[in-house]
Amino acid sequence: MRRTDPGGHGPVNGTSAEESAPPSSEGHGPVRYGPPLPDDGLPVLPELAAVLAGAARRGAEEPVGGGPALLDAACGYWERRGLPAPPGRVAAGPGAPALLLALTAALGGDVLVPRPCAAWWAPYARLLGRPVFHVATPAESGGAPDPYALLETVRRVRDEGGDPRLLVLSVADDPTATVAPPELLHETVEAATGAGLHLVSDETWRDTLHAPDATVLLSPAEMLPDRVTVVADLAGALLPAGWPAAVARFPAGATGGALHARVLDILTALGARLAGPVAVAAGHVLDEPEPVTARREAVVRLHARVAAAAHAAVVAGGALARPPQAGRHLYADLEPLRAALGAHGVGDAQELEDFLTARLGMPAPGGHRFGDDLGALRVRFATGPLLGGTDAQRVECLTSPAPLELPHVQRALMSLRSVLDDLRDDAQRWEPPR
Incomplete structure (x- = not known):
């Protein structure tokens, strides 16, 4: 049966416009061509280049999920943003896509995402054979689905035999460059919780607010500590895109502990480790020194x-x-x-x-x-x-x-x-x- 999106955006049977799009004249098909994160276009910060160069002789493997120094730096980063976490609830990977792939595999079930959403979210679910359902966003902002459209989509998917378990959203959004208002985000988080969904909050762009004194950015993890995993790709604000590194913060409670362990298992199976010098650079920027x-x-x-x-x-x-x-x-x-x-x-x-x-x-x-x-x-x-x-x-x-x-x-x-x-x-x- 062909499932339809209650937001009026067409099919939600796991096939989006991205999948059905014809390849471009350069041969960029819907899978092989994924627009990269918008780069800052600038040369590497000299102090950061020196840190990487200083670690270039490091030949030992970085542990899966990150070594102690990197995890301590990640914990400090989250702590300064009002999201405290012990090192046992934080993991690092070679870019946010690797972490999202591991999370999707660990959680199982069908995946829900807003329409539009970051270009790299849905392909990793499809790689695992998971249906992806796009949910309409409200007029005010992108990144987080309309709560009523979300509930209606979950109901329809379940009525048709689906198993929605994961909602991926973003409070500072790619592609729309908007920030979801806290009141709307709260309604969406409540709806997702009521529907029994786990949330992954992509906070790659949270440190790039154009008017930080006038824009309120609230993480879903602040609202729902035991149901939200936060992922941040350091290419958003801290590292060059060519040095892939990302961190994830897992929920409190037994569910978060089990999810963290399962994600580490999957990263191990994938061999998804940070390069040693990049791990040193990632730890440096997560400590947020003045330069x-x-x-x-x-x-x-x-x-x-x-x-x-x-x-x-x-x-x-x-x-x-x-x-x-x-x-x-x-x-x-x-x-x-x-x-x-x-x-x-x-x-x-x-x-x-x-x-x-x-x-x-x-x-x-x-x-x-x-x-x-x-x-x-x-x-x-x-x-x-x-x-x-x-x-x-x-x-x-x-x-x-x-x-x-x-x-x-x-x-x-x-x-x-x-x-x-x-x-x-x-x-x-x-x-x-x-």
Whole structure:
């Protein structure tokens, strides 16, 4: 039987738009092409490079789940965020995907995710043969499903013989760059608890809030300590993407202890260990020394400014987008420009991806990569490519008091505005007279 999403987004029988999307002209199929996390575009912090270089002679294997020094650093990191955990409830892995794969395998059952969601969540469940069900998000933000749509989806899946056990969500979201309001998150967590689901909270972007004094970020683990596992990929704010490392914090109680042990078993079977030098670098950044925190704050400020300018260009060009609140990206809906895009042969998200990537000279993954409908004209823009084409230009952005006034940044933003403005003007010319 074909299961349907109560949020009005089509099939939820474990097949999303991402799976059914045609491959692009470069041969990027739905499995082989997963948009990477938006990179900060900047050279490695020199102090951090020195830490890695100092550990380069370390040839011993890092224990599965992380050694004592790394786990102590992870515990301190969570403690400073109001999420205390003993070392026996923390694990590290070579990137968040490895940890999510192990968690999904350990928990079993069907998986629920919001629509849209991070591009890397669903493929790992499908790799294990687990159905994935996308649930609509509310208008206010992405990352967390609407509680009523969640309950309806769980009911329908169970009525059709499914076994939903896991909900993956994100309070600071990729792809939408929004932060779920605490009141909405509370309702979603309550609904998930009532439905008997375990929650995995992806908090990769929690340290990249654009306005930290004005944005309230609450972890589901603060609301539900015994039902939530928190995962954070350090590529979000602390490490270069090419040094894969992530940490997970497991729930309190016997259930959390058993889950932690099972995840370590699976990581062992996968051989999913951090490289020794990377483990040293990960422990260093998790301790948050002043050079690391100063660099992180500077990078967040830079990308917040560029994201706000890109958002203004997108909205002025006639597209729709929520104001970005976190991360290094924004999510745009070009549905108001459908008629103009149709003249260029663009009728779905894959064609939109190809069109914008070619026109802008930068990756512009379509919404179908994130579980959104293939027919919807949605796209994620990253801010990293707007900082320039060389390390020198990108460093200049970081050190400039007015990065938006730099010529190479202005040219990049002008290119984005020009493409969208042309589409807007075409759409307006073709509007029927009222």
